[in-house]
Amino acid sequence: MKELVRCRPCGYVMEKDKLGDVCPACGLPHKVFEPYREKVSLNRLMLLNLDLHPIAIHLSQSFMALIPLLLLNQLLFPNFYYTESAVVIKFCIALLPLCMLLAFITGIIDGITRFKSLKPPLLRNKLIFGVLIIVVSMALFLMKNIEGQKVWFLLISFIGLALAVILGLIGKRLLTVILPGKYIFRKAKVKTKQTIDS
Structure with missing residues (x-):
């Protein structure tokens, strides 16, 4: 090596x-x-280097961000590619629960592989918010008529986006655990002249 x-x-x-x-x-x-x-064994490192969890997270977060943005766009600018954005919204809503579930499962695998436990507080918080965001994605999926409930879709999708941001912030804190590194900048020593009292 x-x-x-x-x-x-x-x-x-x-x-x-x-x-x-x-x-x-x-x-x-x-x-x-x-x-x-x-410090990670080669087998565990090989699994981590597949980056399954980061890929799943980025995909699901993209869908979660697109839904409220496109819904807001439809409300503010109804004549701006309305039909096309409606198709993209439906597509994102249809795939969101699957992507969130995939991100959750790969997160569990990543947590066990990296930390050998899911009990640390940050991981536990990530699991709780992960379940909440899956519930939000399922709620969006199960709601039938976007046109008749656009405000509700917008509200629920903003809740999902807020949960995604919280999950991202928790994940960011875990990165500093994975890649520790705090460099202490040392001040240059100032040479002083000693004055001799006469």
């Missing part, structure tokens, strides 16, 4: 022989890198 190094400020891990003058992620000079040893 190749020697790894990690950027202390941002946590970026890379092979030492590929390190240039600056960190590819944050742009700080190469001197902020330190030796790094991967």
Whole structure:
């Protein structure tokens, strides 16, 4: 296995022989890198490197964001591609529960693989909000007539969007656990002249 190094400020891990003058992620000079040893087993790392959960999350969040935006667009600008946006809204609503379920399942797999437990508070919160967002996506799916209930669709989809933002913020906090890195900038020592009292 190749020697790894990690950027202390941002946590970026890379092979030492590929390190240039600056960190590819944050742009700080190469001197902020330190030796790094991967603590995750190769089998677990191989599963994590498939990035199933991030892919599922981005897909489901895209649908969750499109629904209220397109509904709002229909309410504010009814003559602007109304028919086309109605088709996209129905498509997003139809696929949203499946995408949310996929994101939830891959999140459980990712949590168990990465942390070997689903009991830590951040993961538990992520599971709770994950269930809530699945319920919201199912509510949108089960509502029949968009035209007659557009305001309700808009309200429920904004609740789903808020839940997606909360999930994203929790996930962001978990990234700092996965990729720790806090660089302490040391102040330069100021040389002082000692004055001799005469």
